[in-house]
Every structure is written in structure tokens, then in C-alpha cells.
Amino acid sequence: xxxxxxxxxxxxxxxxxxxxxxxxxxxxxxxxxxxxxxxxxxxxxxxxxxxxxxxxxxxxxxxxxxxxxxxxxxxxxxxxxxxxxxxxxxxxxxxxxxxxxxxxxxxxxxxxxxxxxxxxxxxxxxxxxxxxxxxxxxxxxxxxxxxxxxxxxxxxxxxxxxxxxxxxxxxxxxxxxxxxxxxxxxxxxxxxxxxxxxxxxxxxxxxxxxxxxxxxxxxxxxxxxxxxxxxxxxxxxxxxxxxxxxxxxxxxxxxxxxxxxxxxxxxxxxxxxxxxxxxxxxxxxxxxxxxxxxxxxxxxxxxxxxxxxxxxxxxxxxxxxxxxxxxxxxxxxxxxxxxxxxxxxxxxxxxxxxxxxxxxxxxxxxxxxxxxxxxxxxxxxxxxxxxxxxxxxxxxxxxxxxxxxxxxxxxxxxxxxxxxxxxxxxxxxxxxxxxxxxxxxxxxxxxxxxxxxxxxxxxxxxxxxxxxxxxxxxxxxxxxxxxxxxxxxxxxxxxxxxxxxxxxxxxxxxxxxxxxxxxxxxxxxxxxxxxxxxxxxxxxxxxxxxxxxxxxxxxxxxxxxxxxxxxxxxxxxxxxxxxxxxxxxxxxxxxxxxxxxxxxxxxxxxxxxxxxxxxxxxxxxxxxxxxxxxxxxxxxxxx
Numbered sequence: 001x002x003x004x005x006x007x008x009x010x011x012x013x014x015x016x017x018x019x020x021x022x023x024x025x026x027x028x029x030x031x032x033x034x035x036x037x038x039x040x041x042x043x044x045x046x047x048x049x050x051x052x053x054x055x056x057x058x059x060x061x062x063x064x065x066x067x068x069x070x071x072x073x074x075x076x077x078x079x080x081x082x083x084x085x086x087x088x089x090x091x092x093x094x095x096x097x098x099x100x101x102x103x104x105x106x107x108x109x110x111x112x113x114x115x116x117x118x119x120x121x122x123x124x125x126x127x128x129x130x131x132x133x134x135x136x137x138x139x140x141x142x143x144x145x146x147x148x149x150x151x152x153x154x155x156x157x158x159x160x161x162x163x164x165x166x167x168x169x170x171x172x173x174x175x176x177x178x179x180x181x182x183x184x185x186x187x188x189x190x191x192x193x194x195x196x197x198x199x200x201x202x203x204x205x206x207x208x209x210x211x212x213x214x215x216x217x218x219x220x221x222x223x224x225x226x227x228x229x230x231x232x233x234x235x236x237x238x239x240x241x242x243x244x245x246x247x248x249x250x251x252x253x254x255x256x257x258x259x260x261x262x263x264x265x266x267x268x269x270x271x272x273x274x275x276x277x278x279x280x281x282x283x284x285x286x287x288x289x290x291x292x293x294x295x296x297x298x299x300x301x302x303x304x305x306x307x308x309x310x311x312x313x314x315x316x317x318x319x320x321x322x323x324x325x326x327x328x329x330x331x332x333x334x335x336x337x338x339x340x341x342x343x344x345x346x347x348x349x350x351x352x353x354x355x356x357x358x359x360x361x362x363x364x365x366x367x368x369x370x371x372x373x374x375x376x377x378x379x380x381x382x383x384x385x386x387x388x389x390x391x392x393x394x395x396x397x398x399x400x401x402x403x404x405x406x407x408x409x410x411x412x413x414x415x416x417x418x419x420x421x422x423x424x425x426x427x428x429x430x431x432x433x434x435x436x437x438x439x440x441x442x443x444x445x446x447x448x449x450x451x452x453x454x455x456x457x458x459x460x461x462x463x464x465x466x467x468x469x470x471x472x473x474x475x476x477x478x479x480x481x482x483x484x485x486x487x488x489x490x491x492x493x494x495x496x497x498x499x500x501x502x503x504x505x506x507x508x509x510x511x512x513x514x515x516x517x518x519x520x521x522x523x524x525x526x527x528x529x530x531x532x533x534x535x536x537x538x539x540x541x542x543x544x545x546x547x548x549x550x551x552x553x554x555x556x557x558x559x560x561x562x563x564x565x566x567x568x569x570x571x572x573x574x575x576x577x578x579x580x581x582x583x584x585x586x587x588x589x590x591x592x593x594x595x596x597x598x599x600x601x602x603x604x605x606x607x608x609x610x611x612x613x614x615x616x617x618x619x620x621x622x623x624x625x626x627x628x629x630x631x632x633x634x635x636x637x638x639x
Contacts, residue, residue: 070558075106076558104139147562149526150500163187167600171199175204183608185492193225197465204469219471224459226476228450230445232351232388233368243322256317277346297323353436364423366392402447409538444538454483467496481520508533508539532566562594575603591618
């Protein structure tokens, strides 16, 4: 039994407990067994307590304000370094805390159990469970305060905040942002991997103005792009836009196809609502309810109905599949007036893509525009399609035999050859009919030890805009504590070290170094963790995602650090208007975090409202890992 300065003075413990009488020699009574079990557990817990204290100094020193949280994180790591299941079972068998909910107050929980065991064995004990270093009650207050510091005040009667990725039109259409704020958005996310500084400024101004008008606190997170490995450009296809409504299994339209009409060149492909350019003068005469008739590229007569009119754009809908190309005539028809003719002048190019099947070879190069290949050359063994990547410096850091994934894991391959000039990949997983690989899609190398700085040259440039407009900055692809230090240095130079920092955990290496990253972030005024489940699923394997996200939640709670639950939350609902059963359950799990992130989509307003309702209901039933025993009136016998 280890000596501990806080342990009561040594005494003959066996003398303090009267030995029970045994009705049958050679057998222990239940009372005697309990006493022996309690004494053995006391020894185990004192030894555990000493381990926790000895581990404190091994993780470095955080800022003064966060020392208590850093110490508790150290205690939690020490607790989880060994298999404690046997200890949990022994404690549970006596009806005591099994330490299974001790993340936020590890030492205090151990002390509370020690106190109970000492009293059960009639030994003196001075309660210290709410004193050193983090008490059972004070731990929740610490997490709540850190959450307010980073994410803003709790939104009314909902404890979990809702973050929404702003769509591109948020830069030009104030009404879009206003609807998000009114629906319950608490944090607006601006993705710096897209658009430019002027559009980010416009988005931020719209958020501030909408929040001011509603007298609510809406914070702005600007996400740095980071050293994201992506596919390069692929030659574009024809300029044709396919408008296709969403239908159910019986072919009934459940959501019309939408198109945005502009008097200028159309937006880039990939926006949630595609855009076409029309005659500027004709555009000015459009009104809500107008019918726009046309003959599409396949010779089919179609009708678009104008449903929304703004200064810079008009939205029209159709419930028929429509193919649009430049040069098609549009005839505006309005009750009481004659037809007015216009013309479609611009349509986004069809994004290029490579169709890859299992067994195909693919060459990854440093530069060049990929050319799609068809049936005429697919069977030619001399023809190996190629595509560039955004970070060719990784070529010298990968090895043959390592895995590679594209497009969030939808396409998988194995690297067969690797050199500083490029990679040769064999596709090992794809759809039976082939999977399309487009440009600007993510590439993951989960087996490779990549040495890339978290801040790219573009990120450092973007930080000037971040410093002017944001409340929080997201550090993408963070892997080492020095990545956090590099960001802090840049922010200090910009006099923006007041900004909160969000560690985006999206690689296996970041997950493996999570405690070190958290301690580095504790030097900031406020910090949090984002569980970027999309990349994490690819990096760690889908079968491990549930386990990984649980471990991140536990570590963050031990550090009293707020968590953002991100990637694909209610994604089907936001994109199609129809949620899946699985994603509703997934959204309910978001109550375990301090913030849940939604990505943009045509039905994002409905997604926000649905998430708001789910989170309000769930917080009455669960807090972190603890089930709350709210009365379940649904099961009342009086119903």
C-alpha cells in the first residue's frame, strides 16, 4: 500500500473493525466478506490516487486560468492508461460509483468513493471530494463557463448551440442569413476553403446585422482551409444544366427542382441552388408567380414558376426534369399581360469526372488537367488515367502498399508505386457500375505519416480577414502541438489573440495526440474541439468511428473543453427535405456535445428547426453520459 500525504494516519485497520462471528467455521459471513472487500478496495484506490497525482506533471503547463482543467485531464489520462474494469466491477458489486462517470472530476470522484469506504469500515475521513483540483459540482460550472467563453451564451432553454455552414448566397442575400438566425442558428460557419475575402466580409456583415436586429448573440467561426489534400482539375463537360425534382419511390414529386436566375454570369457548379444567366433587362420585369415557358435541350416543353424575387436573383421551380443550355428562349407569361421574351445566356459547365471501377489503375500527378476516358480507351492496357493533386509534396512521404481513399471514402485504393514524381494507385473499392471521381475531392492517406504544416501560405493570408470578422477560428488538419503554437503566433501578430480556437480533429494522428493538442490550446483564452466525423471515419475506419468519437467526448469533458459535433448531421434532411431514421438518432446523440454543426442545403431551415426540437427534448433525458430520471408520463398507468 503506497503512502499518501492525504491518507489518514496509519492505524491497525483490522483492530478498528470488530471481526464478525462465523456461524460455520471455514465460511465467511456476508458482513465479513464486505469488510474484506472494502479494505482491499481502499488499498487499490489509494494506489490509484497516487498514480493520478504522479502523472500530473507529465503534460506540460497550461495558462493559469486553466490549470485545474489541465490537472483533471492529466488525472483522466492516468486513469485510462490501464484496464480498470476489474476495479469497476468490484465497486459496482458494493453499490458504489464505478468511476464510469468521472471524466470531469476524476480525483474528486476517487476521493468520494474512498470516503464512503472509510465510513463503511469505521475509519476516520475528512471529505475533500469537492476541493482538489476540480470538485464534483465545480466541474460542470467550469465546462459551462468555457462553453460560454468560446461559443457564446446558452440560447434560451436549449443548452446545445447550433452551428450552420453559410451557403454562398449568404454573401449577396441578407434574407438568407436572416432566416437562419430567426430559425435558431447560434454560430455561423464560414468555410475559408471556398469563396474569397470580399464574400466572407459580406457574409459576416449580414450575420452581425441579422443578430443585432433580433437582439441575439450569434458568433462567427471562420474555418481555415488547411493543407487539405484534394484532387486536381478535370476537363469540364458540356454546358448543360439538368434540373431534376426529388421523387419518392412511386415517382411522386416531393420537392421541386429549383434554379436561380441572375442577370450576370452563373455561379460556379456545386452550389446548392444552380444558377443561370439571363437577359439583364428582361430579368428586371420578373415578379413572383410569373410562369416561364421554354423548350428544353431535348425538345420537351417545360414551365418554370417564379417563387421568390430578390434584388440580385430570382428563384424558379419546376416539377419536371428539364435540360437547359445557352440560347434557349424564355417566355414570361403573366395574367393580364402578353408574353415577354428573354434568353438564357449562361449555364455552368458540367463538372468533369473520372469513372473508376474496381481493378482500375489511376495515376496521381503533380499537375495537369485530367481528361475523362470512355469505352474507347478504357480497355486499352496502355491507357492509365491520371489526375493531379493539390499537395504533390506528399509523394515523397508515402509508401507502396499504403491505403488511399477519395471523396470521403467512397473510392478506395492501394498505392502500388510511389516516387517523388507521382503515385500509381489500384482501385480496390468502388460501386459495381463504377464510381465518379470529380475534381476538388478529398484524398485521405490514413497509413502514411505526413509531415505537413497546419497553416498553409493561403491560411496565413486568410487570417487577416479572420482577425477582422470572426469570433472563432477553426484550425484544420491540426496534428501537433506546434501547429497550435503557430496559429497563436500568427493571431498575436494580428492583435487577434482574443479569438477562440477550435481544434478540428479529422486525422488519426490528431486523435492519437489529442491530449497534447488540448494542453497546447489551453494557452488560448478559449478553445474547443470539433469532431470532424467525415474525415475521421475514413482515417480511422467506419467501424471505429463510434468508439473514436466517444473517446474524444470523454477527453474533452475531462479537460472541460466544449465540443462541436460535426459532419453529416441531418444531411439528408438539409439536402432533400426528407430525413432518414438513422440521422434523427444521430442528431439526438449531439446532445452529448456543446454545439452541433449543420452543413448547408436547400432545406437547411427545416433542418435547423428539427435539430432545435430534438435537442430540447433530449436535454430533459440526458446530460453527457448520465441518464436523467425525468418522469416518463407516456408509461403512466393512468393514461
